[in-house]
Amino acid sequence: MTTLAIRAEGLTRRFGDFVAVNNLDLMIPKKTIYGFLGPNGCGKSTTMRLLTGLLTPSAGQVKVLDMEIPKDSEALRLRLGYMTQKFSLYDDLSVEENLKFMAQIYNQPARTSKQRIEQQLSEFGLNQRRRRLAGSLSGGQRQRLALAAATLHQPELLLLDEPTSAVDPENRRDFWETLFDLCEEGTTILVSTHYMDEAERCHGLAILESGCKRADGSPKELMANMGAHVLEVDGDDLRQVKNTVEPLPDILSTAQQGTYLRVLVNQHIAEPEQWLRQTHPDIMAGRSVRQVRPSLEDVFVQCTRQDCTGQNKRQ
Ligand SMILES: Nc1ncnc2c1ncn2[C@@H]1O[C@H](COP(=O)(O)OP(=O)(O)OP(=O)(O)O)[C@@H](O)[C@H]1O
Numbered sequence: 001m002t003t004l005a006i007r008a009e010g011l012t013r014r015f016g017d018f019v020a021v022n023n024l025d026l027m028i029p030k031k032t033i034y035g036f037l038g039p040n041g042c043g044k045s046t047t048m049r050l051l052t053g054l055l056t057p058s059a060g061q062v063k064v065l066d067m068e069i070p071k072d073s074e075a076l077r078l079r080l081g082y083m084t085q086k087f088s089l090y091d092d093l094s095v096e097e098n099l100k101f102m103a104q105i106y107n108q109p110a111r112t113s114k115q116r117i118e119q120q121l122s123e124f125g126l127n128q129r130r131r132r133l134a135g136s137l138s139g140g141q142r143q144r145l146a147l148a149a150a151t152l153h154q155p156e157l158l159l160l161d162e163p164t165s166a167v168d169p170e171n172r173r174d175f176w177e178t179l180f181d182l183c184e185e186g187t188t189i190l191v192s193t194h195y196m197d198e199a200e201r202c203h204g205l206a207i208l209e210s211g212c213k214r215a216d217g218s219p220k221e222l223m224a225n226m227g228a229h230v231l232e233v234d235g236d237d238l239r240q241v242k243n244t245v246e247p248l249p250d251i252l253s254t255a256q257q258g259t260y261l262r263v264l265v266n267q268h269i270a271e272p273e274q275w276l277r278q279t280h281p282d283i284m285a286g287r288s289v290r291q292v293r294p295s296l297e298d299v300f301v302q303c304t305r306q307d308c309t310g311q312n313k314r315q
Pocket residue numbers: 015018020038039040041042043044045046047085162
């Protein structure tokens with residue numbers, strides 16, 4: 001028995017010539033919430049499908065809950081919960097019927113499943129809506145039903161593919177509270193997202209782009225080891241400041257945020273504020289330039305500047 005829920009080495013998936021998941025190494029500890037952060041098309045869903053055994057790897061080794069994939073995929077399925085991006089329950093079945101159906105799929109004995117369904121209906125606030133057709137529920141209610149169904153059989157590992165993309169901020173917050181409760185009870189959770197605030201809630205995180213892993217660690221570690229200074233420049237005409245400083249090789253990126261320009265400067269510059277003022281004294285005159293703590297978005301920008309071969313995308 002290891003302390004890892006998922007261990008992948010060189011995990012790769014090709015579709016024809018296209019490499020959707022490229023040589024991915026993952027070590028995901030049990031009883032943690034681990035995130036995949038990345039833009040559309042970076043390979044999050046494909047990786048999740050590989051980890052559930054629904055898709056066969058083109059190369060690499062994967063162990064999930066100490067079982068080998070794809071060899072043990074069938075047995076593993078009963079120990080996993082998987083919530084896909086699209087609502088995958090039946091619109092024309094009621095809330096309760098959907099849960100009963102899921103209980104049958106997971107071979108739950110009728111006597112215990114009745115009790116478990118009642119428990120889920122109450123825990124996920126669906127008791128009053130048990131006879132409503134799933135198709136008539138709101139986005140937040142559908143999402144709660146989907147999570148109730150995915151956790152009905154008390155899986156050890158829960159994989160959630162962009163679970164909050166169709167819900168409002170309040171439901172998203174409640175949803176995350178539920179995830180922390182499940183984690184506290186011993187469930188390992190793997191969740192994909194493109195929201196920075198959600199990624200920041202994870203214990204560990206892999207930043208993916210174009211099928212490659214660009215960084216991993218806790219959000220705190222990622223921010224501490226980003227390899228760049230972050231400056232905020234204020235004042236008028238920030239567009240002009242941006243266009244002027246951006247071509248400098250030691251400027252890694254610039255982005256306007258309200259009344260500030262956020263500037264990422266190469267870490268080897270010893271005194272970045274002073275350096276920026278000296279390189280463009282005219283345009284910096286009368287502005288405040290101050291160094292601030294990196295955010296996860298800065299980390300994301302910094303580690304996705306290059307493509308999988310290490311080429312700088314800006315050039
Ligand atoms: N069955 C398939 N055949 C061919 N290409 C595929 C297949 N499945 C996925 N891809 C491609 O692999 C890449 C990664 O897709 P994937 O769905 O894993 O990305 P994602 O990060 O989950 O993005 P999104 O958030 O948009 O779902 C995309 O370019 C996609 O078009």
